[in-house]
Amino acid sequence: MGSMVRTVVVLTVLCSFSGFVLSYLKNVTAPTIEEQLLINVQGPAIASVFNKAENNPVADRHVFTRENGEKVVVFPCLVGNRLTGVAMENFGKGYGGAVGVIIGFNVSNDSLAGVGMTTLKETPGLGMRVREPAFSEQFRDAAPPVALSSRGGKIDAVSGATISSDGVIEAVNKANSVYKELKPQIVKQWNQ
Amino acid sequence: MAVIKEFTKGLWQEMPPFRLLLGLCPTLAVTTSAENGLGMGAAVIFVLTLSNMLVSALRKYIPKTVRIACFIVIAASLVVALELLMQAYVYSLYEQLGIFVPLIVVNCIILGRAEAFAAKHNVPDSIADALGIGLGYTIALTFLGSLREILGNGTWFGMQLFGDSFEPFKIMVQAPGAFICLGLILGGMNWLARWQNRRKGSEFVSIGCQVCGGACAACAAARKNDKES
Numbered sequence: 001m002g003s004m005v006r007t008v009v010v011l012t013v014l015c016s017f018s019g020f021v022l023s024y025l026k027n028v029t030a031p032t033i034e035e036q037l038l039i040n041v042q043g044p045a046i047a048s049v050f051n052k053a054e055n056n057p058v059a060d061r062h063v064f065t066r067e068n069g070e071k072v073v074v075f076p077c078l079v080g081n082r083l084t085g086v087a088m089e090n091f092g093k094g095y096g097g098a099v100g101v102i103i104g105f106n107v108s109n110d111s112l113a114g115v116g117m118t119t120l121k122e123t124p125g126l127g128m129r130v131r132e133p134a135f136s137e138q139f140r141d142a143a144p145p146v147a148l149s150s151r152g153g154k155i156d157a158v159s160g161a162t163i164s165s166d167g168v169i170e171a172v173n174k175a176n177s178v179y180k181e182l183k184p185q186i187v188k189q190w191n192q
Numbered sequence: 193m194a195v196i197k198e199f200t201k202g203l204w205q206e207m208p209p210f211r212l213l214l215g216l217c218p219t220l221a222v223t224t225s226a227e228n229g230l231g232m233g234a235a236v237i238f239v240l241t242l243s244n245m246l247v248s249a250l251r252k253y254i255p256k257t258v259r260i261a262c263f264i265v266i267a268a269s270l271v272v273a274l275e276l277l278m279q280a281y282v283y284s285l286y287e288q289l290g291i292f293v294p295l296i297v298v299n300c301i302i303l304g305r306a307e308a309f310a311a312k313h314n315v316p317d318s319i320a321d322a323l324g325i326g327l328g329y330t331i332a333l334t335f336l337g338s339l340r341e342i343l344g345n346g347t348w349f350g351m352q353l354f355g356d357s358f359e360p361f362k363i364m365v366q367a368p369g370a371f372i373c374l375g376l377i378l379g380g381m382n383w384l385a386r387w388q389n390r391r392k393g394s395e396f397v398s399i400g401c402q403v404c405g406g407a408c409a410a411c412a413a414a415r416k417n418d419k420e421s
Contacts, residue, residue, distance in 0.1 A: 003255060003257075006255055007255045007257060007258050010253060010254060010255060010258070010262070011258055011261060011262065011265075014250075014262055014265050014266070015265055018265055018266070018268075018269035021269065021273070022269055022272050022273060022276075025273055025276055025277075026276060029276045029277065029279070029280040032280035032281070033276070033279045033280045036279060036280060036283040037283075039283075040283050040284070040287070
């Protein structure tokens with residue numbers, strides 16, 4: 001009996017101590033990790049969307065709140081101190097999990113400025129090919145909402161990877177509705 | 193002196209992947225370049241040293257019946273801590289090593305050293321053992337990684353080694369290359385050990401057979417070979 005109590009006590013103390021230490025460490029590192037993710041995961045995608053930006057879109061990001069309370073991070077692209085475009089991340093359902101896409105919009109005519117992939121876990125050689133310019137460049141200057149050519153739209157899917165291509169389309173269209181809702185706030189934020 | 197002996201045994205005599213054949217899964221998977229091997233080795237040194245230290249310090253309080261569970265809790269906490277720190281400060285390495293960082297928890301070296309060594313020895317000896325084994329692991333991984341990177345990519349730590357005329361063996365940086373390389377290294381080390389033992393006149397013990405006492409099929413075959421040649 002005594003040894004059983006000891007077993008329970010030792011394990012409980014050990015586990016709770018480890019939980020305490022880890023939650024503390026998690027809190028301490030959270031801001032740095034977020035920064036690293038922005039630089040390493042979203043940064044390159046944003047750079048590929050806005051090749052003309054004169055500011056640093058990651059450093060100038062701003063968090064907006066939607067009507068339903070959802071928080072959205074928006075990255076602005078400024079040329080000569082004027083807002084020319086904004087980018088935001090959204091997700092669609094892919095073959096191997098969520099497909100993360102950075103979607104850029106031209107503020108002047110609400111068309112797409114381009115897309116860049118962030119998190120992709122698709123099949124190498126098939127779904128992963130949505131990264132390639134042959135697919136992603138089709139979005140440049142397209143008018144949202146977009147659809148695959150097999151469904152009457154203008155975007156050609158990567159052959160053999162309809163699900164992954166659809167994931168990107170879904171993310172773009174979701175971002176488009178967010179953009180429409182937030183546009184008045186966005187313009188107010190950066191164009192005084 | 194005991195501390196030094198515990199430290200140096202990990203560097204050759206009990207080098208984990210090449211002599212004890214422990215921790216082979218990450219050894220094969222991450223050694224596509226010298227840098228990855230070094231990074232993985234450093235991560236293992238960090239976890240192994242702290243886990244050996246904690247296990248050794250707590251060995252009198254941990255009840256025998258739940259020792260494995262306690263060792264796993266200690267190793268898992270350390271690995272999560274390491275994962276958070278890597279994500280925050282060396283993100284590119286974290287991305288390269290990917291799934292193999294969380295898998296350090298079940299790396300048999302960590303549990304093996306905790307159970308076989310730290311649970312029975314004092315703290316300084318356990319730390320020396322962890323540093324030795326960890327360093328041996330790092331050296332082995334860096335060596336294997338260098339070999340594969342040089343042959344498969346023509347670079348070493350990212351530096352270009354050959355001119356444009358060099359056609360890299362792409363297979364060496366892919367999965368089969370890992371098996372081929374490791375197999376040849378193990379064969380070479382067995383040959384070396386056998387040659388050394390024959391000179392000294394002692395019995396040959398095959399790699400990974402330090403515990404079998406020469407009773408397994410591989411050792412019997414090696415003895416038979418020895419007599420014939």
